[in-house]
Every structure is written in C-alpha cells, then in structure tokens.
Amino acid sequence: MRWISLKTVALTMVLATAGWAVVxxxxxxxxxxxxxxxxxxxxxxxxxxxGPDGVLxxxxxxxxxxxxxxxxxxADGGAPGAxxxxxxxxxxxxxxxxxxxxxxxxxxxVHPKTRNAFISVMRGTGADAKPALLRVDGAGKIEIVxxxxxxxxxxxxxxxxxxxxxxxxxxxMESITDxxxxxxxxxxxGLSNEEFASKLxxxxxxxxxxxxxxxxxxxxxxxxxxxxxxxxxxxxxYKVDNTPHLIAxxxxxxxxxxxxxxxxxxxxxxxxxxAELGNRNRPTDMxxxxxxxxxxxxxxxxxxxxxxxxxxxxxxxxGITARVxxxxxxxxxxxxxxxxxxxxxxxxxxxxxxxxxxxxxxALSLQAVSLP
Amino acid sequence: xxxxxxxxxxxxALCLSLACHSTPRTPDIQxxxxxxxxxxxxLSSATLRTLSAATLTPLTDEEWQGVLRVSVQSGDAAxxxxxxKYAVIDGVLRFTPLFPLDEGRQYSVTFNPSRVPxxxxxTDPVTVTVGRPASARVPSTVVTHVYPSTDSxxxxxLRLYLYFSAPMDWRSGYDYLHLLDDRGEEVVDAFLPxxxxxxxxxxxxxxxxxxxxxxxxxxxxxxxxxRALEAGRRYTLVVKRDxxxxxxLPLKDEFRHEFRASAAIEWPLTTxxxxxxxxxxxxxxxxxxxxxxxxxxxxxxRALSVVHGAKPVEGxxxxxxxxxxxxxxxxxxxxxxxxxxxxxxxxxxxxxNRIGRAFEVDNFxxxxxxxxxxxxxxxFRVQPGT
Numbered sequence: 001m002r003w004i005s006l007k008t009v010a011l012t013m014v015l016a017t018a019g020w021a022v023v024x025x026x027x028x029x030x031x032x033x034x035x036x037x038x039x040x041x042x043x044x045x046x047x048x049x050x051g052p053d054g055v056l057x058x059x060x061x062x063x064x065x066x067x068x069x070x071x072x073x074x075a076d077g078g079a080p081g082a083x084x085x086x087x088x089x090x091x092x093x094x095x096x097x098x099x100x101x102x103x104x105x106x107x108x109x110v111h112p113k114t115r116n117a118f119i120s121v122m123r124g125t126g127a128d129a130k131p132a133l134l135r136v137d138g139a140g141k142i143e144i145v146x147x148x149x150x151x152x153x154x155x156x157x158x159x160x161x162x163x164x165x166x167x168x169x170x171x172x173m174e175s176i177t178d179x180x181x182x183x184x185x186x187x188x189x190g191l192s193n194e195e196f197a198s199k200l201x202x203x204x205x206x207x208x209x210x211x212x213x214x215x216x217x218x219x220x221x222x223x224x225x226x227x228x229x230x231x232x233x234x235x236x237x238y239k240v241d242n243t244p245h246l247i248a249x250x251x252x253x254x255x256x257x258x259x260x261x262x263x264x265x266x267x268x269x270x271x272x273x274x275a276e277l278g279n280r281n282r283p284t285d286m287x288x289x290x291x292x293x294x295x296x297x298x299x300x301x302x303x304x305x306x307x308x309x310x311x312x313x314x315x316x317x318x319g320i321t322a323r324v325x326x327x328x329x330x331x332x333x334x335x336x337x338x339x340x341x342x343x344x345x346x347x348x349x350x351x352x353x354x355x356x357x358x359x360x361x362x363a364l365s366l367q368a369v370s371l372p
Numbered sequence: 373x374x375x376x377x378x379x380x381x382x383x384x385a386l387c388l389s390l391a392c393h394s395t396p397r398t399p400d401i402q403x404x405x406x407x408x409x410x411x412x413x414x415l416s417s418a419t420l421r422t423l424s425a426a427t428l429t430p431l432t433d434e435e436w437q438g439v440l441r442v443s444v445q446s447g448d449a450a451x452x453x454x455x456x457k458y459a460v461i462d463g464v465l466r467f468t469p470l471f472p473l474d475e476g477r478q479y480s481v482t483f484n485p486s487r488v489p490x491x492x493x494x495t496d497p498v499t500v501t502v503g504r505p506a507s508a509r510v511p512s513t514v515v516t517h518v519y520p521s522t523d524s525x526x527x528x529x530l531r532l533y534l535y536f537s538a539p540m541d542w543r544s545g546y547d548y549l550h551l552l553d554d555r556g557e558e559v560v561d562a563f564l565p566x567x568x569x570x571x572x573x574x575x576x577x578x579x580x581x582x583x584x585x586x587x588x589x590x591x592x593x594x595x596x597x598x599r600a601l602e603a604g605r606r607y608t609l610v611v612k613r614d615x616x617x618x619x620x621l622p623l624k625d626e627f628r629h630e631f632r633a634s635a636a637i638e639w640p641l642t643t644x645x646x647x648x649x650x651x652x653x654x655x656x657x658x659x660x661x662x663x664x665x666x667x668x669x670x671x672x673x674r675a676l677s678v679v680h681g682a683k684p685v686e687g688x689x690x691x692x693x694x695x696x697x698x699x700x701x702x703x704x705x706x707x708x709x710x711x712x713x714x715x716x717x718x719x720x721x722x723x724x725n726r727i728g729r730a731f732e733v734d735n736f737x738x739x740x741x742x743x744x745x746x747x748x749x750x751x752f753r754v755q756p757g758t
Contacts, residue, residue, distance in 0.1 A: 062569065062573070091451070091452050094443065094446070094448075095452045095453070095454065095455045096455065096471055097442075097444060097455075097456075097470070097473055097474065098444065098474050098477070099444065099477075102474070104543070123471050125541045125620065126539075126542070126620050127539045127619070128618075130471055132471075142452065144455050144470065172670070173569065173570075173571065173573060193569070193577075193579045194668075194671055194718075195671065195718040
C-alpha cells in the first residue's frame with residue numbers, strides 16, 4: 001500500500017466533533033479527462049497536494065474541479081530544496097506585474113523528490129483574477145510554472161441536485177477546502193455556499209469518476225452538542241495503530257480521527273474526538289513528522305499559533321464523549337511560540353518544515369524552520 | 373535604364389547605411405494599448421535579425437530581461453522583472469506580459485542595446501515609464517436584495533444572501549459586514565469569520581453565515597456571548613461601501629437593512645403544515661405551496677421539485693411572500709392525475725431546521741446517528757377539468 005505524506009490546506013467554519021456518522025448521499029458522478037497537453041482551463045487555483053510520482057493535484061475552487069498536473073520538466077531543473085525568500089509575496093506580485101495587495105497566496109506544497117516549493121497564487125481580485133503556479137528552488141529562484149501545455153487530467157465534483165430549476169444556473173457552489181492523496185485515492189473535503197454541510201469525497205487516480213461522497217456528522221465535546229453539519233477544515237492522513245486514518249481539524253478546534261475505510265458512501269461510522277485545542281480558532285494547515293523516534297502532528301492555527309501534538313496516544317486516547325469544562329482537553333499539545341504568523345505549512349525534509357509566515361508589517365516570507 | 377538607376381541609388385544606399393551606423397536611431401518604446409504589449413521599434417535590421425534568431429534559439433528569461441526589462445514601478449530596484457513572452461513581430465520587439473498590465477499602474481521599461489547577443493556597441497540603455505490609464509469607471513455596484521426578504525428574523529437566524537447588481541471581488545465579505553443593535557452599537561462576532569468562497573458562480577450573490585456556535589444553544593460560544601440576535605430588539609445590517617466590486621471599485625453606496633429579531637424557531641420542518649393549492653388540469657397555472665414560516669431562499673430554488681409518474685415535471689420556480697410561498701409553473705399544461713412534491717433533505721428554514729430535524733438537535737446523550745431522510749414526498753392530485 002502506498003501511503004504518501006502530504007499536506008493540507010484550509011478554510012473555515014465552526015463547530016464540531018467526537019462521534020461521526022458518515023451518511024451516504026446520492027449524487028451525480030464527475031467528469032474526468034484523459035491526459036493531454038492543452039490550455040490549462042483552470043479558472044482558479046487553491047489547495048495543492050502531491051501524489052504518486054510527483055503528480056501535482058491542484059484544486060480549482062471556482063469550478064469545484066481538481067486537476068492532476070504532470071509537471072514534467074517543471075518539476076526540477078532548479079537547485080534542489082527551497083531557500084528562504086523574504087517578502088516573497090512582493091516578489092511574486094512583481095513577477096505577475098502587480099503589487100502584493102493584488103495577489104492571494106492560496107497554498108504551499110513541497111515536491112516529494114526535488115523538495116522545491118510550489119506556491120499557488122490568484123493574481124487579481126476582480127472578475128479578471130487568474131491563477132498562477134510558482135516554483136521556488138534551493139537557490140531561492142522563483143519561477144512561474146506555465147500551466148498551458150502541461151499534461152493534465154481533471155475530475156469535477158458533482159454539485160448538489162438542483163430541482164425544478166430547468167434552464168437556470170444553479171447558484172449553489174461547492175468549494176474545495178482540503179485534499180490529500182491516500183492509498184491510491186484523493187480524498188477531498190469541501191463546503192457549500194448554501195446548506196451548512198460537510199462533504200468528504202474520494203477520487204481514484206488516475207481519474208475515472210468521483211464517488212458521490214459522504215456527509216459527515218460529528219460531536220464536539222467542547223461545544224457539548226451533537227453537531228450535524230460542520231465541514232472539515234483541514235486534514236492529514238496518518239496511520240493510527242497501523243490502520244490508515246484521517247486526522248481532521250475543525251474550527252474551535254476539535255481534532256478527530258476516523259478510519260479511511262469508513263469513507264464509503266452509505267457507511268455509518270463513529271469517529272473519535274481525541275483533542276480539543278481551543279475555542280474561537282481554526283486550523284489552517286497540518287503535517288505529520290517524526291522526531292526522536294516519535295510522531296508528531298504540527299498544526300498551524302488562525303488565532304492560537306502553531307501547536308505540536310504528540311501522536312503516540314492517538315490510538316489509545318479515549319474519545320471525548322462529554323462536555324469538557326475548559327477550552328482544551330483530550331490529547332495534550334505544546335504551543336510552538338517561536339513560529340508566528342504561519343499561514344501555510346508543509347514538510348521540507350525530515351528535519352525541517354517549510355512555512356509561509358506573515359510578519360507584523362504584512363510581508364509574507366518563505367522560511368525553512370527546524371521541526372520542533 | 374536599370375543600370376542607371378542602380379548607379380544612382382548605390383551611393384544613396386551606402387550613404388544611408390553609413391549614416392545609420394554613425395548615428396543609430398534611438399529605439400522607441402511604446403505601450404501598445406490595443407494588444408496590451410510593450411513594443412520596441414526603431415531597431416536596426418541587424419538587431420531585429422539577431423533577436424528573431426533568438427526566438428529560434430531561445431534566450432533564457434534573464435537574457436531577455438537583460439535586453440528588455442519591464443518592471444512594476446515601485447522604487448525597489450531589486451524587484452523581479454514582469455514575466456512574459458518576447459518576440460520580433462512586424463519589425464518591432466514585442467513583450468507580452470503573462471497577465472495584462474494593470475490599469476492605473478506605472479511600469480518601468482528599459483531597453484539595453486548592449487545586451488543584444490553579439491552586439492558590440494556600447495549604446496546606453498533607454499528607460500521609459502509606461503502605463504495604462506486608470507479606469508474612468510465610477511462606482512455603480514449596489515446591493516439589490518437581501519434574503520430573507522422579511523424584516524423579521526428569528527433570533528437563531530443562520531444565514532443571509534446578499535445580491536449585488538454586478539460581479540464583486542472574489543474575496544470574503546466578512547470585513548465589510550456589520551451588525552448594529554437598536555442603540556447603534558456593533559454586535560461583535562455576529563458572523564462566521566470565513567475566508568471561504570461563498571460566492572455564486574458570477575459573484576453576484578454572497579452567503580453570510582451567522583456564527584453557528586452562537587446560534588446553537590448550549591455551545592460554548594453561545595454560553596459565553598449568547599446569540600447575536602435577541603428577540604424583540606431591532607437591528608441594522610450594514611454593508612460597508614468599501615467592499616470592492618469586480619473592477620476594484622467600492623460600492624456606490626453603503627447599504628443598510630433594518631429588521632426585528634423575533635422568537636427563535638427551534639423545531640423541525642413538518643410538511644403536514646404546508647398548504648398545497650393544486651392547479652387545474654389543462655392549465656399552466658402554478659402549483660402553490662404555502663409554508664407557516666419563511667424558508668431559506670437559496671434552498672427553495674432547488675430543494676423542491678414536482679414528479680408525475682416517476683418523471684420530473686419541467687417548469688420554473690418562483691418564491692413569494694417573504695419566502696413563505698413556493699410556486700411552480702409547468703412548461704406544459706397540467707395533465708390530470710396524481711403528482712408528488714419532492715422535498716430534498718437539505719431544505720431548511722431561516723434557522724437551519726430541516727424536515728424532521730431541528731438545528732437544535734439532541735445533545736450527546738441522545739446522539740442520533742441515523743441517516744437523514746433523503747427526500748420527503750407530499751402528494752397532490754390534479755383533478756380532471758369539468
């Protein structure tokens with residue numbers, strides 16, 4: 001079985017976790033394409049994740065479509081690794097012919113072989129906003145990866161049904177919040193601009209079709225309520241007791257484990273809340289790493305900084321099944337005070353993480369930092 | 373005759389050639405506003421030949437940028453050059469930026485003849501500033517509708533839809549939304565601080581979620597701060613003018629919507645409370661469903677449908693009376709017989725209550741893990757005409 005370490009991305013929402021009921025929902029099946037070089041067709045670019053053999057999955061949020069991009073020679077050619085770049089948002093903006101206020105960095109992913117950093121960016125903020133992909137190599141050289149002409153295939157997530165609205169375009173949109181490649185399949189989390197719901201879908205790669213997906217219900221110990229509709233914000237695959245799991249984060253900020261095998265349309269599973277990491281917060285990114293013979297989860301948050309969570313008790317940790325009296329509970333964590341303003345996070349190598357961190361002055365910098 | 377012409381023209385040509393070499397023309401750098409390119413003209417044929425050949429034997433980006441460098445005028449000399457493509461077309465060296473140059477932004481362009489491959493002259497670089505004029509557009513985008521359209525929201529209102537007259541900026545609207553109470557004071561943390569893409573496909577509708585953690589009773593944010601809305605009080609939703617539209621312009625005006633908070637609705641939807649007015653056979657008059665309380669405007673557009681003989685009936689949907697009435701007008705006249713109104717499971721009222729399932733669901737001790745009903749059917753009959 002192939003188990004690929006990957007990264008996550010994020011977005012938002014409140015509520016969440018302890019028992020999960022995964023409930024099947026019918027849906028139409030996606031479109032999928034064959035690999036052929038062409039104009040990229042990407043309307044937007046958001047979450048990134050690397051898959052087998054360095055294929056780059058890039059989510060087009062606006063089109064609810066995932067592109068599998070064969071980077072070809074764009075994957076390497078530069079110095080291996082990724083060197084620190086101070087004020088990288090300003091430099092990227094200059095290359096794109098604008099200023100840093102007019103771009104949004106949407107994700108960061110490290111190539112599994114070259115260890116070059118790939119950064120997704122939206123150039124512009126209005127109707128003419130366009131996607132861009134950039135590579136930063138070990139010499140700190142920033143290059144734009146031209147998407148046109150690269151071999152790529154795509155899978156489009158099915159939108160929810162629109163009944164009785166023939167001829168009208170469905171105003172509902174589903175946005176992709178995170179994705180990860182797990183055991184031959186891409187797992188995709190999304191949320192909608194209408195119903196307050198969470199969707200997890202699996203997509204086999206090479207793309208053929210998209211499973212109709214599962215909607216996820218969770219119990220949040222801190223909130224003390226069974227909550228039905230909280231979307232997954234960020235997740236990472238991890239083997240708990242040698243069984244593939246997803247470790248998922250929500251706002252406010254429960255941490256939940258559930259087996260990958262539960263992601264079957266129609267299945268009902270009970271997930272487990274293993275930690276409550278604090279209220280009025282949401283995770284933006286998480287990675288798993290190993291240090292000193294032990295595994296840790298590193299989580300970047302919007303308002304509670306970066307947290308280091310030892311995973312050794314993930315298997316044995318009792319699920320939080322009652323209201324917690326304080327803002328935190330379950331598996332303990334250690335705040336990493338030295339890391340501030342972290343907006344994106346990925347593993348650079350066994351010893352270091354690569355972060356995009358925003359200084360108080362507003363500039364975004366690419367930095368390699370030692371894993372805590 | 374031809375020999376005479378050649379004889380006469382030869383000295384002229386030689387003279388012109390010598391003159392060209394002795395006093396090279398200054399390259400002319402222009403922004404081609406039609407193509408949104410930067411064109412360098414007035415180059416010698418030798419230079420053009422060299423650069424044309426370079427398009428066959430590609431120069432690196434750095435080499436091209438050494439010849440012709442376009443950069444955002446920012447005062448930072450170390451700023452990277454703007455990325456784009458170079459080509460010799462119709463006697464000019466043309467730079468096409470990867471993305472169209474911004475309106476109202478100034479760009480510095482330097483042509484350095486000495487960096488042309490094989491060029492031995494020491495001609496000084498030429499630098500000019502170019503830019504597209506700032507847009508002459510004036511702010512014109514406005515908020516056209518708010519849903520719910522009623523001026524009474526339940527205290528546990530879950531979401532709002534804002535409609536705009538033109539496409540907006542794709543970024544979140546969270547920073548531009550404010551809720552004021554009846555004393556004019558801001559209700560803090562009323563909305564979910566999302567940076568998610570909650571726009572519709574053309575960014576003319578934005579979904580605003582009240583913070584569900586405050587909406588839902590017993591949840592910590594609710595315990596700490598209570599609901600954002602208190603029954604019996606009046607509120608004003610304010611959409612700030614500086615929210616940018618798709619052209620980067622602010623709204624024409626600040627938008628305000630006043631409403632009153634009413635008692636929370638904490639029970640599930642029941643289709644038995646719906647009143648159905650069946651149409652007459654042979655007519656195209658609308659099927660009408662009346663609800664006791666308003667339902668979610670967005671979900672009403674797609675959560676209800678009409679089925680006849682296991683086939684969907686084609687038609688158009690209308691929503692009226694502050695989202696308490698749903699009308700369905702068929703494309704073809706109604707045939708007599710038995711029909712079904714199909715309500716999909718995600719239909720919600722203003723407070724997120726669904727059919728058979730309130731947003732305020734049971735607490736953990738009574739966790740319900742059963743699957744939601746996927747669809748609920750309400751039968752009706754179209755009577756044969758008399």
